[in-house]
Amino acid sequence: MNSVADACRDVLLAAEPLEKVRTARSVARAWRRGALDHRFDTAMPEAPARPALPELLPPHRMPKRGRGGSERGRLALLHALAHIEFSAIDLAFDVAGRFGGQFPRSFVDDWLSVGADEAMHFAMLDRRLKQFGSFYGDLPAHAGLWEAAAETAHDAAARLAVVPMVLEARGLDVTPETVARFDAAGDAKSGRILHRIYTDEIRHVGFGAKWFGYLCANAGILPAPQWQMLVRKHFRGPLKPPFNDSARASAGLTRDFYAPLASV
Known part of the structure; x- marks a missing residue:
């Protein structure tokens, strides 16, 4: 098998x-x-395979989307x-x-x-x-x-802290407004797709918080301060408000985690 x-x-x-x-x-x-x-006897590649397109650009060269x-x-x-x-x-x-x-x-x-x-x-x-x-x-x-994955490739706690609990959580903050803009433009079909993604992402962020909490409980450490330490160490850039506090709380990511790191 x-x-x-x-x-x-x-x-x-x-x-x-x-x-x-x-x-x-x-x-x-x-x-x-x-x-x-x-069974976990096979190493994951350093980076995933990618198609010939799209052309991948550094952030500063990406065209503005409006x-x-x-x-x-x-x-x-x-x-x-x-x-x-x-x-x-x-x-x-x-x-x-x-x-x-x-x-x-x-x-x-x-x-x-x-x-x-x-x-x-x-x-x-x-x-x-x-x-x-x-x-x-x-x-x-x-x-x-992929940078966040490469940065946290040797630390499960750091991976959970950064990918689901920072990057995916950001999607919870911005998606409702994006859905509203699509609906206002008469594109309800795209809005429904984004709303479906949003509801699924609450569960995904929740898995990050759940398993991060599991690691902290096993180590006998408090999750929020440990999360803050790992985010400071492995995530580049500030955590920018506004935050969707209710969706984050539904996922188990409460304000005591991210409020101390929020930029003003």
Whole structure:
């Protein structure tokens, strides 16, 4: 029987979007039906495979997207979100394959379910792009999304602190306003896709908080101060308000974690 680590590596090494989505869904199904061994004898790659497009640019070279009022602005925003979700597939399978041996089996249950969600999110956004006459890869994309994973590749607590509890939590802050802008522009279909992603991301952030808390409890340390230390050490940039306190609290990420690090 193949190990779950082997299967996670297969997802990371799938370069083309359709191949990555199919592999992610296949691995998640195989895990659910017990067809993968709970074994971690395969190293994850240093970086995932990437398609030829989109062109990846450093943040300072990314064109400004606008606020989504025009069709062109909405298209650029949907493309940027598709890139985030495409990268999130790799982040979910990497955390399961890289760190799963340090946790109970349910850790893999959680993160492979996240990976399947991210594959679905990407597929929905890619389909919406095609309905606009575009496609994923038609525009340049941010090159820095894997940096947080590389920075935390050898520390499970740091990975959980930064990726779900900072980066994904930021999505909880900004998505409701983005949905409102799409709805105001008459694009309720895109708004519904983003709202679906938003509700799923609350659960994803919750998995980060849950397993971060598990590590802290096992080590006998307080979660909030430990989280703040790890974010200061491994995350570049400030935590910017406004925060969606209610969605964050629903995920188990309360203000005592992030308020002390918030920039004004």
